[in-house]
Amino acid sequence: MAAQFGRRLRKGAATTAVAAAAVAALSASQAPGVTVDGQGRQTATDATPAPEETADGVGATGNSPYYTDLPPLNSPNPSPSASTGPSASGKTEAGIPATVLDAYKKAEAALREKKPGCNLPWQLLAAIGKVESGQARGGRVDADGTTLSPIIGPQLDGNGFALIKDTDDGVYDGNSAYDNAVGPMQFIPSTWEWAGRDGNGDGREDPNNIYDAALAAGHYLCRFGWDLSDQGDLNKAILSYNNSTDYLNTVLSWLEYYRKGTHEIPDGTGSLPVDRSDDQDRVRPTPSAPGTSTPGAGSRPEKPAGSSPSPKPPTSPGTPSKPPTTPPPTTPPPTTPPGTPPTPTDTVDHLEDAGTAKLTAMAGDAFAQRISTRAETDTGKAVAKVRIRFTLVGDTDTTFTGGESVATVVTDSSGVAVAPELRAGEKTGDVTVRATVVGRTVPGLDYRATVTERAADTLVRTGDGALTCTAGGEFADRVEVRATYDGAAADGVAATATLITSADDPSPNDKGPYFKDADGKAVRTLSGLETDADGLLKLPRLYADDTTGTFLLRVTTAGGATLTVELTVAAAGTASPSPSASPSADPSASSGA
Structure with a gap:
């Protein structure tokens, strides 16, 4: 099963027919504001989030490719049957490996306590886990929830993929030149740095652990004060994870399917997806961290924006394409390959305050002012499309909107990034907010915010x-x-x-x-x-x-x-x-x- 998952698989010829037939089944249960397209995917009517709602610019996954397999036509939890036809298929797809399912439900319970207004359903985590890694490669995890081998995505080097240069010195992905998405929920290291959570209580935040990754994904989806029982907020949250309308529609289809019923199956026996959103005929070697498997689920090269899939000869459903013959490189490529043009991030020399007013708020209140930071070259020219990370430093309960202590915002055409609204906690005194450039080592810029005690006049x-x-x-x-x-x-x-x-x-x-x-x-x-x-x-x-x-x-x-x-x-x-x-x-x- 693991070997099958590690190969690049062609789409089966039957996929289109099954998807078209799925329209009728999905139409009967679509959520408000959602329609079903000709491929059987649910389509949201407001599928473009506002800039501040995808403030990190690349989403949790770096907008990597994902699995596009659709739910089967039949009921998700049919009566037991020895049949190998559609009923058996539906029962198989509705089954979620025991440890993975437990992690999703524990994350939902934790968010119900920490952020009750978010209304996060565990089925949403299951839907994302399905399209990101096939439920951790069909539940190939140990008793503590850690994947038996890390799930490492392709290096995001801008060559047919998103371009994200290394932000973690290879700690999570084994690549010191570029970032790779990591783990069953496919977080890129720069996002995991602030979004990571300890979901299994072992004192570590490990993106390869399904309990940690599921809890982190829940918090990520619940930021900005989104209420996931509202269709508009649900769409925005999913798009912030991977900013693709097709991704949104695929996740919504699995969410609706899992809401109809699921059941627990043994770890390691989950069904594996076969269709990915990238051009699967294109074979590219990708680096692997020491001791990891060759990237498979989660190893998903991304097509350039606006490209269309290459024609694929029909094959029998589930028949894998020929595995790559070129082995992965043993050492990562140089940080800046020869001839590679500089990215906007490469040109940033320093950060400047962009007119931030005095930051003062009473305990429990929102700050009326917001932090503005400008990215500049060494000549003072503004740099657009640069990710600026704002981090609350030290022991404070002051947070950004949504309860997070870190927020990443992309600079606009004038080189300015405006941090999300700050909300004062109950601890009074000075609070430091540090602005840094993601992916480049330049001095950070500190802002002081003052929290005063609650008062009456x-x-x-x-x-x-x-x-x-x-x-x-x-x-x-x-x-x-x-x-x-x-x-x-x-x-x-x-x-x-x-x-x-x-x-x-x-x-x-x-x-x-x-x-x-x-x-x-x-x-x-x-x-x-x-x-x-x-x-x-x-x-x-x-x-x-x-x-x-x-x-x-x-x-x-x-x-x-x-x-x-x-x-x-x-x-x-x-x-x-x-x-x-x-x-x-x-x-x-x-x-x-």
């Missing part, structure tokens, strides 16, 4: 009833206040409540009303209070000692908002008096600077 009582009780008694009403900032509810703002001596003396009083601590003892200062999601704060119950008179309660918040409330304690056995105006108390709200 106004406090008001939510009620206007008098706050009175008799000596030795309990106040009937609890004090509730509302905090706002610039007119909006100020949530999560720290507050302190103190029973003060007088309007001119904010020190705690030693008599009069008091709160109770956990042991029932009297306390006259409460710190560590916090407003709720609506900016509301309800104080604990107040009690009175034997001292009668008028007393003051002062509430203050971060940001300087202050509210002073009057409390009245009457002698026992008398009716609670109406509160009298006190020249030392001002119950109205005051604003802090």
Whole structure:
């Protein structure tokens, strides 16, 4: 099975007929906004993402080729049968190797907790895993989920492929000249560097491990705040993985198929795809990392944009073409082969700030400003089509939109890359965002962003009833206040409540009303209070000692908002008096600077 997967296989003559027949079956179950084309693939109506939605420019896979096999016509989970006809085919295709299936489901569960608004279905990971590597070569993984041999794609050298020069010194792909897509989900090293996750808890982030790769793919698809239950966001997420409309349609077809039902099969027994999106008659040697198999699944040369497949003589379905006769090179080619024109990245000399304003935001809020970086040559000329990576440095919970700590953006025609929106975390202080050029060693450019504590500028009582009780008694009403900032509810703002001596003396009083601590003892200062999601704060119950008179309660918040409330304690056995105006108390709200 592994040998079959490693060969370049011709498309079977029956493929077109099967695909055409698939139209009727798929049409009955297509998702909203999706149609079915003449090849049986689902076609999205909005298949072009906005630039910021494919900010890394080349997707998770470097826009490498992929497998185009379509789901079978029959139900994905038919009744058991010894038949070798269509029913058996459907049951085989619906089967997903046990460890691979477990990895997809664990990734879905993790994303449901970390990013519940994404609504990631595990079937989407299965669909991508199918077109990227045939479910890790039919489930050829060990008990920990690591592929028995690495799945290495072709070197992306620009010669019939995308051009991505080495970014990992060959650590992941064994190639120190160019990048290759790696692992069952086919991440290129520069994407894995920030998207990689530890999905099996072994302390490593390994693109060749299906648990790590599936979790990384889930996070990748859930960035930018996309909701994958929305067809438009789903399309954008898939296109950001590999920016090809045909890729989108193929993934959507497998997604719909897996949603109808799947079942677990033993590892290593999964069916293998045979059709790829590249020109499979064209044989090119590709380098292999030490100890790896010759690239097969995942070893997918890419046709130049706009090219069409070469005519292929019909063969029997599943009959492999002749294997390559030229062995892979034992050493990688030079970093810049003779005669190779410089890429835009090669011409970058330095980065310049492109007019970024001061970066300040309150904890939990989005920064109003965005970082802009300009790539320039040594003469100051702008360089377009260069990937700029923005990385949050150090221990911070501030993130880019979607919860990521790294974002890659391609420079526009003016050489400028604008980072995604930053969202402040709860940790206050300075945060460093570093801009670097992907694929070239030039000094990075650091930006400082400041996160301030949550604050309020106004406090008001939510009620206007008098706050009175008799000596030795309990106040009937609890004090509730509302905090706002610039007119909006100020949530999560720290507050302190103190029973003060007088309007001119904010020190705690030693008599009069008091709160109770956990042991029932009297306390006259409460710190560590916090407003709720609506900016509301309800104080604990107040009690009175034997001292009668008028007393003051002062509430203050971060940001300087202050509210002073009057409390009245009457002698026992008398009716609670109406509160009298006190020249030392001002119950109205005051604003802090």
